[in-house]
Amino acid sequence: MTAIRPAVTLEHLSHSYGKTTALYDVSLHIPRGATVGLIGPDGVGKSTLLSLIAGVKIIQTGTVQVFDLNVAEKKARDVLSRQIAFMPQGLGKNLYLTLSIYENIDFHARLFGLNKPQREARIQRLLNATGLAPFADRAAGKLSGGMKQKLSLCCALVHSPDLLILDEPTTGVDPLSRRQFWQLVDDLRREEDGMTVIVATAYIDEAERFEHILAMDDGKLIANAPTKQVIADTQSHNLEEAYVKLLSAENGLHIPPFKPNADEPPVIVAKGLTKKFGDFVSVDNVSFTIPKGEIFGFLGSNGCGKSTTMKMLTGLLDPTEGSATLLGQPIDAGNIDTRKRVGYMSQAFSLYEELTVYQNLELHAKLYQIPRAQWTHYVQSVMGQFDLVQLADEYPSALPLGIRQRLQLAAACLHKPEVLILDEPTSGVDPAARDMFWEYLIKLSREDKITIFVTTHFMNEAARCDRISFMHRGRVLAVGTPETLRLEKKAPTLEEAFIIYLEEQADDITAPKMEKSEKSAVKISGVSTDSPEKGMLAWWSLVWTFAVREGKELLRDRIRLFFALLGPVIMLFAMASSISFDVHPSNFTVLDYDNSSESRRFIEYFDGSRYFVRQPDIHSPQEIHRVLQSSKVKLVIEIPPDFGKKVLQRQMPEVGFFIDGAFPSTAENLRGSVVGAITQYVQETLTQQGINVPNNTVLEPRFVYNQDFKSIFAMTPGVIMLAMMLIPSMMTALGVVREKEIGSIMNLYGSPAGAMQFLLGKQLPYILLAFISYLIMVWISVMVFNVPVKGSMWAMTLGALFIITASTAFGLFVSSFVKSQIAAIFATAIIVIIPTMNFSGMLYPTSTLPSHVYMMAQLFPGYWFLLICLGGFTKGLGFMDFLSSYGALLVIYTVYFCGAVALLKKQEK
Template identity: 40%
Template sequence: MTEQVHNSELGESAAIAVSAKGFCKRYGKTVAVNSIDINIRKGEIYGLIGPDGAGKSSFMKAVAGVLSFEAGTLQVFDTMVDSEASAEKVKQRIGFMPQGLGLNMYPDLSVEENIDFFARLRLVPEDELTRRKNRLLGMTRLEKFRDRPMKNLSGGMKQKLGLVCTLIHEPELIILDEPTTGVDPVSRRDFWSILAKLLREQGITALVSTAYMDEATRFQRAALMYQGKVLAEGEPDVIGNLAQGTMITIEVESQARALLALGKQFEQIEAVGTRIRIWVDEADAPKAEKRLRDFLSDFTIRHLECESPGLEDVFVAKLRQEGDVVAALPVFEPTTDNSDGVAIEAHELSKRFNDFTAVDKISFTVPKGEIFGLLGANGAGKTTAIKMLTGIQLPSSGEGTVAGASMATAAQLIKQRIGYMSQAFSLYLDLSVSENINLFAGVYGLDPKTRRERGAWIIELAGLQGHEKELAGSLPMGLRQRLALGCALVHKPQILFLDEPTSGVDPLGRRRFWEILFNLSRVQNVTILVTTHYMSEAEHCDHLALMYAGRVVADDTPDNMKSAVTAEAGGLLEVSVDNPIVALGVLEEAEYKGAALFGRKIHLWSADSQQSRARIESLLGNAGIQVLGMQARALSMEDVFVYRVLQEEKATEQNAA
């Protein structure tokens, strides 16, 4: 694929921080980055968006001066980076944060000791260090954790500490390689807020990569990358026009049967909770709707609407239209067990470690065949809850049943009836694909004939044909996670526990993973309890429980959670202005504390839309800022999550005072 889409040419007066022309990077015979052209303007947040293996990290390392390249030119500020000597010239003006939680820090050093180390490494004057450190610790909400060892921080806190260490020498350009991967939505929202503040107060330039397609709206401009090439470059709205088509969402009776029928006609379909999302290769929305209604004439459609596609939808459509997406996963044979009833029940479960309460009297019920999501920030107690339900840890108090067996008296029976895919360990990376499958089949006592049958099924299920002899550790993350899922399913469990199963998996891999989960739930009546940090995945769940500080603070369907927050806090307004950085500061001073920068737009909460519109126009007009438009936006699960957690944090602080 060689097509590039550009929204506009750079103006002659635009100051350029980074300019790449015909940039190529190879590792032996493998082409990691294939002749790309990118210009990054000073004072903007520029994004590199794409799945694993797209070439994002290779390009960023070259910009940071830590990786050579084979062809093309690369200019950083006023220096042509073409040798080690030229790379050294610009390094003092750059801050680079590599990919991976806390990989650029020292685990046994405290928060403050890590910052001091990087400050001295960068020759920050002692009289400046205290001022900068206090400011950055306050900005990242790490002030009260100065003495905590880095290894004891949550994932989000590690990333924020990494950002502080990257910023301590006040660089002009910061390069952040997937800084939000593996952290919870509140930490991600904090991260973007910090970048917006730095952009406004210091005029820094930020080059940020992400595999989260929904973060595209955070950038002023971005490049969408795939297999080393730039598919599109420009403002997010322009990138969204990369593929032609219409996204339609429906609710229909007999969802599983409708999904099977749709799969024979439409190549890009996705089950999301009780809805089905269909990409129709027709740009005219009325024609696309008519085509879909005609096809579903034998089905009762409860609801149908055309909606704006997300960047992930467009990305998948573009790859599919150019033949770069592999065939759909196999459809499962229906199970003979269609019985109703309760699969999991927790009643006031608690787990204490000495004086620390990790889980505090949680209660919920999961019916058979349901996809149940357990959400929460790092340290909320999700993993501990799963370990109690799976019999790995005994509860301190409370009771529960799993697959009809009591947690208190039948832990071994529970283990035989469930599949468990843990957050930290699910495979033996130094064994091959087939060896992993055979090992797990042996653990569950399957006979040789059944072992061969289930092994073949898992290979087909995970799309691992041709990879049987490869080491699990050498597989791309998406394939590795599907293999881990297959190993958890080798003994045909009734219930599946998945602890952040798609963390670090690219968008295509996550979609295929959820195709499997939907088929397991709807066709084979397998009950699934899943924890996730991807709020777009929360939409796939039939029911959600949101945990905070060990407690369940919300328990409902995704739609009902959104309705509850709307009734309590109002809706979201999206404000388009000609100077978003300055406008954000004006709105924050006017106590719109939830205001957040989304590229060239601002999102904020509004209890009264009409009153807010008039006030915002007046505030920004008095500041000389032109309002280009205002519109209401539907709440996402990330909005709900962040709102609920921040409300709980506020209540905790008030109680402590």
Template identity: 40%
Template sequence: MNAVNTDKPLDAQVADSARPVVDVNNLMKRYGDSIAMDGISLQVQAGEIYGLIGPDGAGKSSLLKVVAGVLAHDAGDLRVFDCLIDSEKSSELVKDRIGLMPQGLGQNLYGDLSVEENIDYFGGLRLLSKQELSSRKEALLRSTRLDKFRDRPMKNLSGGMKQKLGLVCTLIHEPKLVILDEPTTGVDPVSRREFWSILARLLKEKGITALVSTAYMDEASRFHRVSLMHAGKVLASGDPEQIKALAVGTIVSTTCVQMAQQVDAVKLLSQHFPQMEVLGQEMRMFVDQADPVVATKELMQCLDGIPQQHSEVLEPELEDVFIALLRQKHLDNADQKKARQPAEVSASQRHPDQGLAIEAENLSRTFGAFKAVDQVSFRVPQGEIFGLLGANGAGKSTVIKMLTGILSQTSGKGNVAGADVRTSGRQIRERIGYMSQAFSLYLDLSVLENIRLYAGIYGLTRKETAARMDWILDMAGLRPFGKALTGSLPMGLRQRLALGCALIHRPQVLFLDEPTSGVDPIGRRAFWDVLFQLSREENVTILVTTHYMSEAEHCDHIALMYAGRVVADASPEKLKENVEAEAGKLVEIQTPDPQAALDLLQADGYTSAALFGPRIHVLLLDPEADSAKISEMLKPLGTLKIAPKKLSMEDVFVHIVTRLEAQDAQNVQAKGGRP
């Protein structure tokens, strides 16, 4: 079926184009006793990128599968291209105009086939002629910069390259609607940003509409309109700015003059502001007050005279608004949060300061000819939250495995909790807690059974086990779920249970490898509340890896890894200062034609320019002069607005890694193309 019926009169074709590409009304879907979609309604207009944003279990994937025609709904009405989808037969009428990219890295691809063979296979499935396939393939390979890797097997591609190849295979038949299910989950920030840039360009060139799901709240700016989803329902729909206005409130950020008083300040503030988070030395509160002056005054009164070094008012991000909406609708598991009230920590429970808790000195690890970790060095004082960041394959997990004694180093030294990692394996295991990327508990055991199992592994007495079990149940908010099977828990509670089991023997050092992957925003914040308490009150040293760049803000110190090496080592604030000194201040540009503006900026040498939905972010070395130049350059496109934007850790990560990739490319070129 053709995308446009050219036999229709012109006015009928115009009327068709004005109708929604996807029209969802009160859709319902059950899996047994579980409700996946509970009366979902939304409309996707032609030419827009529409985002479904929410945690795992919100109903995003079920909705996408129903729209794609691969899953039947139980009730409600669905129209795609104005065709009522109420049977398998009706869904077949529109499938040739739809491209579906399922969730998971390379899930729609074949590992043993090369890049080109995968594309040819999908072109054959779509019955493209040799000429159509050849011309489209070459254009898409150039757009995604995969043309140099056409002979590489899919299984040997990086995560970002797999997703770009998946996008090519999804677009090869030039669908009018492309459906992407969490296309950037597990992909590093540089690849994520490139993926969105490529997608926006291809959609505009081909006039394609996109329906996209994501668990990353910060990706909302990539979409023209979004629906926030939770527990099978739509909480709110509209453009990101409209949604931000739904929750009235102000973000107030403050920092104590003396860091020793931060714990007391947090306790005072948490009694009055249920929505707060600690980001390193900074405390950030969502105050249910629109007036920033009144909001700041209200916060300062709660601090009871604790002097503050720096305070500022910030615009709420979409994640802040999402959590505020859940809280206002009483959907934020308030009862569970009340149950999580850890007991006061006594002086005897606090680990003593003994200098460095973790020390890596020129750590290296090779696998055959491949060097996974190359001369890595860093130091972590007792009680610090230390972040190890990097793209997939950067070497983060390998470093953790060497420091925990799971993997031996090829060369270099490691010292953890006062013990040499090469010779004191048993001592280290007694002094550390470790939470791996893969969920490490037994799903068919209850919460209490898992805790008892770990207590036995670490040799705790019956009395010690009982005491620690009480602590874990309170710390993780698990007291109401003690007899529940672990497999029945939401991901956030499972992760807090895994954290509790890793802490059952009171370790001095805690290693966490991607601990919040797949956890919803409320669960992630609750998890970090626990880490803050462990660090500040019990003086536990925490080394954590994460793909959520917003979580890097929680760390006191960060080491950024690239190709097995540490390429930056500083606090988040210092890293941001370094990037601003090197590349300039971040600004946001609003223009009627953002894609055309982006092309003009990049052609004029503004290589940091990146598309964020209808806006552009770019670093400017001389903001005043560059803004004037950009205003003149983009004047033909219409009304322009340029405003300063606060630098994020994602901006830092992307800038550093992009610069290093460019240097590597120059080195390869200088060697005549040999890596």
């Protein structure tokens, strides 16, 4: 009998993050065609293990072989990228939210080189199988959690992989959607004979459906055997019981029965709550009553209105119809006293990663206005209650998910609330941590009489609630104890009862059109299964795939599109029309103590000059300081008594000139204008008195370019240069870093595309938008600012294309070493603006720069494009005059782009 060759082989695999060991000496074999469930507590290395198998993480120690190929080798990873599909942890992490369902799948199909017939056949097959066909044009961002996970699976399966790796694909998904999800996987495995499936899951009942189980704890394998063998070896009835025994954890959660006090008023009352968003009804006529101390579970399909209902109960949303009371008071967001009696815990982690455990709790004490003298008591008390004392100085980012959720619960309970509202508090948390979490909830309910309103998708958690409600499409289907609702549908389990309730609604979500795929699992026929073509055409088709997807996202993101297209135009209007070195008329006033004909004649030399504008005279020395301080005038002329008499007697009268020196450059220009007016007065006065004034030679300067000597002709080309450097580089950097933040960069890591193809594809849409923006700015310069293009428009436009490619390449370069969009904005802006404005010649002549700074200036593209822009606008230059600038920009672009490619790795550390 021939032994089955392994799909995955790991030997002595270890991996660390700093001082934290995620995996320690893991060795295993996974046979081809097997289905494997991976379970374990939070933070034990499950995601790291899957990432290493998928080839998206760099191997530190040990070996990983997939289909007999060494994953550590780049050539092997390139081959395996077409055989492996990796779906990372998180709802829709490999999706693009502005793209439609069809466009998302089509992008992934193009990424793996499928031709048009293959794409159309496989996309339609997957849409029909998942029930997503009626919603093919709906944006991914508008889908419920279950539909997002189905779409993510479609994207992963579109290229028919041999190895499917799923990292907690159904976390946060309702039971019916989970059933449909796994039914789809089973159907596709029947079609794709020999597909190996490895799944990490937080749902132990899901793991039990797989043929083989891998259990992990503390970075090590504690079980590696067929599922039935694991259950038998631990002498357990099911896998969850076996899992708890493997972890040496205590099993069995004792829940004292709830005994409501009929004499106490209910804590939460909802009557006919309805919430509409336009024509869409999110919550439809919801009513329930929750007594003091009860644990009330709120269950429903994804997108059914649970979170909207919770927001109405906390005052974050106003109901369209109906009413609700909380602790006997009508719900009002402005009622601070009532809000202090409520604790709220969101599904997503909402505390501060930059603060330690203790500091986060102390901050909550401040927010709930607990007296400062009692902060320490409250914080220490809640840390002891939730076993956080040993973690006081730890940062949340270093804690496992289960402990992070416990910290959130501690923060919600810090101010001793009477009501706790918890939105899927254990989503993604392992079973042992969930049990520990529920121990705290039960203690709060039974001992502290805190009313708990909780949403969950875990049926074993729902069974622990005193009462539960089932919700779908905004309506409550049933309310009662878990056992009552199970018996009402005569179902063997609560999960089966819940699914029956939903299926009775018979809509497109609960009853997708899967009949054809269930009746016959037929492979897609009439489609070539040959490997994707290779060569330059295939290489550039991947570049085009990224470019088209980025272009679609840009067109649908109005804010990014606005800044990319009109940001440079706004800069041109703001800077070119406001930055000027022209000498404009300055306001002046006169304090004339003489008031003679000669003093008035002296003033006329200022009053008649185009450099001065006279304002009403002042009449006291005290007013000099006032008018200068208020900036009403820039110059005050003080004429002393007997001024005219001394002039006629050929004496030297003193005249006071008070100049506002707040802006040195303006003051210096004003001083020169004053000296000029005085010189003209003196010369003409001496001539009238018969004194011969030497007729010195007068030099009249004539400017070769910009004969009017106006700043607008110099500033406009400079602003265009700055705008083409700043905005395209910022937008390109954001485009790449955004993918790192949302996690869609995984599509690059797990695909056949290279870093160069990805970066070129990302760059092209921004080049196009920046080029359109450049044309708009040139039109505005000519038509609005009356700055003509005297040289070759085509030559200047070619230079613009070079500067745009260089600036966008610089944005790609910056994106390679920053991790957040905020960091990308600031880093790009600072690095671009300072050298561009100071070293390009925009504000200061480059000839005035020290030699080493001048050499450095030539390393920035702004220096070279300003030469092109000035030559095109003012000097009448053409192609041949710009050849050196073209060459320099091309070299700079090559350096930036190659640096970006080198720094962008296709694997995580």
